[in-house]
Amino acid sequence: MGLSRSRFASALLVSTQANPHHLPTSSAALPCVHCVCGVPCARVRVEQGLGGMTGAALLGRADFVAAASPWRRRLGGNPFTSMPFALSCRAAYETHAGSFEARWHKLRTLAPQLSRTAASHGGSLRFVPAEPQCCQAHCYIRGSAEQLDAARDEVLAELDIKLYNKLRACGVGPGKDECYFEITVGPNNIEIPDDVFVHAWSCFFEALQKAESS
Template identity: 25%
Template sequence: MDISKTLRDESKSLSAAFNAAPVQLAGHGKREVRVLKEAFAGAGDHVASDMYGAGEVIEEFQAEMAEVLGKEAAVFFPSGTMAQQIALRIWSDRKGSRRVAYHPLCHLEIHEQDGLKELHHLQPLLLADKDRLITLEDVQNMGAGIACLLLELPQREIGGQLPEYAELEAISAYCRGQGIMLHLDGARLFEALPYYGKTAAEVCSLFDSVYISFYKGIGGIAGAVLAGSADFTGESKIWKRRHGGDLISLYPYIIPSRYYYQQRVDKMGQYYTDAKELAERFNACHKVVTLPEVPVSNMFHVHFALPREQVEPALITVSEETGVGFTPRLKETGEFSCAYELNIGDLYSSIPKAKLEAAFGLLDRLLKEA
């Protein structure tokens, strides 16, 4: 093996070029210790830890989030994986049915090592095709015996698409009529609000339970909230203990969640506008389309009609020559195509327009020639 060549290849990798670029298109910046230190800089030394779910630091934030989401109560969880399995389990137990329904690319189906099946023995029905949203018709055709339907807003794995609000209302009304519980995977709920022009509480009023995350658009360290009626959240605390999530101290996640929530919840409109502008820049390039073509939140997917081996050197060149990093990695989506996911955060709006034009101008030329 030629070590010097390996080193050259390493230094030429997309990930290395991205990390070395002085400017990144997406996100809020690197996930590093600074993020925690900034959140704690204003927290008093003698603020008491939460203790197994009790104490001001957790109870106040839970009450605040319950109000924001328009629900009776909320519980802070270390992860959405834990919170959502538990939500579906509670509704399943109450309805006396192990059958739940969700999208084929739901987080529970593809990112959780089948925890829902292995720990809770629930049987998910996969609604809709992988590449489109769940429709009212899908829901009407689910068949009998579904305890709970989970909807993810926006649907991340297809670029963050959203159903029209009227369709969402119709699905909610149908489920209520049929006694089917409706759970919201709102990992990116705040990011979806500017498109809908609704408050979080308005959207959540269509659902019986809701999960939100604090490290997507909010940019915290980790953590989630599960909200619903007080009896639902009370039961969720028992399951949180069973899962091993009722930690003696969750404040290392709660204080940053609250800090970054306050910093960023009002910036979601800006991120959405920025995402639409950035998607236009991509769509103006040869052999590039975004999904959705016009974003409906702060996120979209970038699809290249070229094999990964041809896109990587183009993105490396753009990084090195213009100082703009696009992505650390590309996913092969076929023999002659690749893609990546992009979430707009604080960084985009601070990039000078001239720099963006230089970067996209060069990218377009390189892809056209490729």
């Protein structure tokens, strides 16, 4: 992002913790840039992947950011002071800013490998966006929540690797037969070799195949 300390704190202080325009967010990685009402802007969440308390930085034209600020009060995100959040987020940003690009490239490398692994076992693992724009993406996978969670837990018991925390929604996707979860390359797992991820997901789809055939 290249923000100075003062500019980063200022951006956090005027940012909206709600998301009135339903902006896609970067989840504390490279900022996702979009156009809202024809205005280029970026929104960076700082609690995911960075370790900040909570909140987001809304970056864009001064008049656009000023127009977004009242939505904090309208949607209930109006603390007495935002300074503790700003300080926490700034410290987290300064700690991890140097790893953003490497984490992004890590996920871009992993995404096609994991999708191919799923296909080789007759399964499906679909990334949205197909080519990750930051170090987090949504993953869509076919199957029931019960079967998917059971396969995840089997891999956890066998390899001590938890592939995802929780499913965000089920019955979604073009065929309404997918569940999705969030995948993030954070500061603690960027050093894990790609083949560890691939092997764990291979075990997952093997477990899923057994469950579906039984």
